[in-house]
Amino acid sequence: MRITTNIKDLNFKCSDVETYEQGIIIAKKLIIVCMFGNNKNAVGLAHNQIRGNKNVYIAKSKNTFRPFINASIVDASEEIFEHKEGCMSFPNKYNSVTRHKWVKVNHLIKDGYVTETFTGFEACIHQHEIDHLKGIDIHHKIKEGAIK
Numbered sequence: 001m002r003i004t005t006n007i008k009d010l011n012f013k014c015s016d017v018e019t020y021e022q023g024i025i026i027a028k029k030l031i032i033v034c035m036f037g038n039n040k041n042a043v044g045l046a047h048n049q050i051r052g053n054k055n056v057y058i059a060k061s062k063n064t065f066r067p068f069i070n071a072s073i074v075d076a077s078e079e080i081f082e083h084k085e086g087c088m089s090f091p092n093k094y095n096s097v098t099r100h101k102w103v104k105v106n107h108l109i110k111d112g113y114v115t116e117t118f119t120g121f122e123a124c125i126h127q128h129e130i131d132h133l134k135g136i137d138i139h140h141k142i143k144e145g146a147i148k
């Protein structure tokens, strides 16, 4: 399983999984992909980056990947800042993107839906991956003028 670098594979909205278990199976695949080669540098990966179509991504926190299933941003800081970030689907390119300072992410865990707050760099990972699952990548942000 490889990370796609084809923009056409990324330009669509992923759909929610029906069960937590289904999400975990996908998250495990994403973690395995990040164990090899240059993918070891990844801090997050979304399902459509490996040609999937489900609303599942992984995000690194304290050196460990965590699964985020059926996630959505339910609140975000008004304050935004410029963050220089790369993308595993567009290797070796770094762009300044505007991001919220903090976000509240609602997502499915074993016991149901929970909301967690992320700040700083971690907040950027979540915004980047949730954008991916909505079909938004760095190229859209360039069109919006969000990248300088």
Ligand SMILES: [Zn+2]
Pocket (backbone or CB within 6 Å): 086, 087, 088, 089, 128, 132
């Ligand atoms: Zn990306």
